[in-house]
Amino acid sequence: MAPKDQAQGTENSGQLDFPRPLATVDVVIFAIRNEGLHVLLVQRPAGAGEPFPLSWALPGGFVDVAKDRDLEACAVRKLKEKTGVTSPYLEQLGSWGSAGRDPRGWSATHAYFALMPEEAGRTALAPDAQWFPVSAGRIKPKLAFDHGEILTAAVERLRNKVEYTSLPAYLMPAEFTLPDLQRVYEIVLDRPLEKSAFRTRILSADMIEPIAKMRRGPNRPAQLYRLKKGKEPVYFVRTFNPPE
Amino acid sequence: MAPKDQAQGTENSGQLDFPRPLATVDVVIFAIRNEGLHVLLVQRPAGAGEPFPLSWALPGGFVDVAKDRDLEACAVRKLKEKTGVTSPYLEQLGSWGSAGRDPRGWSATHAYFALMPEEAGRTALAPDAQWFPVSAGRIKPKLAFDHGEILTAAVERLRNKVEYTSLPAYLMPAEFTLPDLQRVYEIVLDRPLEKSAFRTRILSADMIEPIAKMRRGPNRPAQLYRLKKGKEPVYFVRTFNPPE
DNA sequence: CTAAGTAAGTTGCACAGTACAACTAAGTAG
DNA sequence: CTACTTAGTTGTACTGTGCAACTTACTTAG
Known part of the structure; x- marks a missing residue:
């Protein structure tokens, strides 16, 4: 038996013995x-x-x-x-x-x-x-x-x-650097992003905070950050300008 | 009978006689x-x-x-x-x-x-x-x-x-003016928008076209437009900048 | 015929944030 | 000490919005 057209709205929709998906x-x-x-x-x-x-x-x-x-x-x-x-x-x-x-x-x-x-x-x-x-x-x-x-x-x-939010932050480990985060953005978008514009955007979003530690490597150390606690995803008012 | 944890994935999920929502x-x-x-x-x-x-x-x-x-x-x-x-x-x-x-x-x-x-x-x-x-x-x-x-x-x-798309176009009658469209944007957003920025945005989006007719009233007539046929909604790269 | 009123539409400048590119900074390795 | 590499900064151009003043085209009152 098929449900009435107006199921959730007819006199006999109290009958629920029709096939359900x-x-x-x-x-x-x-x-x-x-x-x-x-x-x-x-x-x-x-x-x-x-x-x-x-x-x-x-x-x-x-x-x-x-x-x-x-x-x-x-x-x-x-x-x-x-x-x-x-x-x-x-x-x-x-x-x-x-x-x-x-x-x-x-x-x-x-x-x-x-x-x-x-x-x-x-x-x-x-x-x-x-x-x-x-x-x-x-x-x-x-x-x-x-x-x-x-x-x-x-x-x-x-x-x-990813074009206009901070979603990639949820793909990051507990501690990460800004270049790490940028790389994740680039992986998802499959295109390179501008370093300085990226930093401006992220740092002015109040979503991450620096910790008292640096990532050391064979070159200049990078500041480590962590996500601010309880942070909802941030929405930016612009997308990164697509290339083309 | 309840479905197996791995329904869609266990040896007896061929049995479908559990309660369905x-x-x-x-x-x-x-x-x-x-x-x-x-x-x-x-x-x-x-x-x-x-x-x-x-x-x-x-x-x-x-x-x-x-x-x-x-x-x-x-x-x-x-x-x-x-x-x-x-x-x-x-x-x-x-x-x-x-x-x-x-x-x-x-x-x-x-x-x-x-x-x-x-x-x-x-x-x-x-x-x-x-x-x-x-x-x-x-x-x-x-x-x-x-x-x-x-x-x-x-x-x-x-x-x-509405902040970054052309969705309000689908709320418009067949023929409408730009101020009409702007009013609909303002109704949905519940705040006034800038006339010149609004016009620039809409006109550069290639989503509407002028028709050979004007809306006449007690003041300067307004150009009438119609939606271009088969137009998908347009996504803008910025939102209107919220006030405050 | 003219002046006032009103809404349509344009123009110019300020501002914000990205694009691009060159630069400085801080480390390692030889 | 020099070369190399990546982190991070700085300056200029460009795009699109915010704001405000302006011009245009019509109606209505006199």
């Missing part, structure tokens, strides 16, 4: 590793009746109406199961739902995207999880379901936001 | 009427077992797995049912899902937001639908479910985007 949550987890943007994927099981056996997929799964108080709690749970940690940044990305995206039936997934420092993703990675480099907004293996499309949307959202 | 779609439909931002609401029925009887709510309802190919098609359908038209702009806003938001059980809604010109919303409005003014991001009546929260998020998203 499957509800899942998937999380696109980004980290910087080896000077490159990486995403965490999970290999699908090979069991009978399993869709996309052995394909790689975004970590996620069904909403558990007994366990999950709300969608975000569900996303946090999935993230924790695969990485052993909670991420410093979690944002809703959007939802994808259609008749055909899952062979098991009409399904809708609520996608989230998370940013974490490399160091966080090393602790307790699930055995079926693995980091994959993202190049040109794509991943090498073809992903299960429509996860390739979701990943592309996540990369695009990340790139757009 | 309710899946709905709701649409926040904006239009400018009487120099003010308005949103379309629908009054809930009074039948037995109906949650929030006679409260006002966002137009929406259950996903119909037989009728709706995907979520967006479902949103378009809801929109059409209430307004009789399709809107020139429809964007996904986010999803809200939790155990408590609907007394009938764990439910998740996929929220969209739509922009349309006033003229479009006059044709075939459903009898239970009505336009309400939005002031200070709020609506007078307390809305059903968590729709107040969703509306607040939609207004916030709209305000943010």
Whole structure:
């Protein structure tokens, strides 16, 4: 039986015995590793009746109406199961739902995207999880379901936001230098940025603070910074001017 | 029975006989009427077992797995049912899902937001639908479910985007002047904008074109424009500089 | 016919923040 | 001590907004 057109709004919408779509949550987890943007994927099981056996997929799964108080709690749970940690940044990305995206039936997934420092993703990675480099907004293996499309949307959202926010700060380790941060911006945007304009922008944003320590190397030492506590992401009033 | 932790990923996730959340779609439909931002609401029925009887709510309802190919098609359908038209702009806003938001059980809604010109919303409005003014991001009546929260998020998203996009163009009638458009920007942002900077921004964006007609009034006539066909929204590289 | 009023549209200068490029500073390695 | 490298600064050009005064084109009152 199909729901009434005006479900949530007709005299008999109290009857709820019509077919419901499957509800899942998937999380696109980004980290910087080896000077490159990486995403965490999970290999699908090979069991009978399993869709996309052995394909790689975004970590996620069904909403558990007994366990999950709300969608975000569900996303946090999935993230924790695969990485052993909670991420410093979690944002809703959007939802994808259609008749055909899952062979098991009409399904809708609520996608989230998370940013974490490399160091966080090393602790307790699930055995079926693995980091994959993202190049040109794509991943090498073809992903299960429509996860390739979701990943592309996540990369695009990340790139757009990096243009005018402080999001890359959540990809940094506890202590970092300004050139470190700039490199992460450049990795995500895949283009070089102006050093002086970058420094002006970041330092006037009141988002990081210097600590009493320098990063020493074979050349001039660099000031180390840390994120100010409890800092929301900062929104700048301009984008970096794209080249072209 | 609860889904496995690793649903979409365990040997027996082929079994799909665990409880599923309710899946709905709701649409926040904006239009400018009487120099003010308005949103379309629908009054809930009074039948037995109906949650929030006679409260006002966002137009929406259950996903119909037989009728709706995907979520967006479902949103378009809801929109059409209430307004009789399709809107020139429809964007996904986010999803809200939790155990408590609907007394009938764990439910998740996929929220969209739509922009349309006033003229479009006059044709075939459903009898239970009505336009309400939005002031200070709020609506007078307390809305059903968590729709107040969703509306607040939609207004916030709209305000943010108006700061650096051409979205208000979708709120305009077929022919409009630049001062008309500026007024709509000012209505949404709730603050005055600079005339000359506004004109420079809009005219250099290649989004509207002048037509061979002027708007005549008790003073200097104004050039009429129309949206260029098939125009995607334009993103500017700066926001208008907020005051203070 | 003229003057006053009003809104459309233009112009010029100040200001903020990025782009570009050259410079200084502080370390290591030979 | 010199060469090299990266951190960090400085100065000038450019772009687009903020602000304010100005011109233009119409209506209405007299």
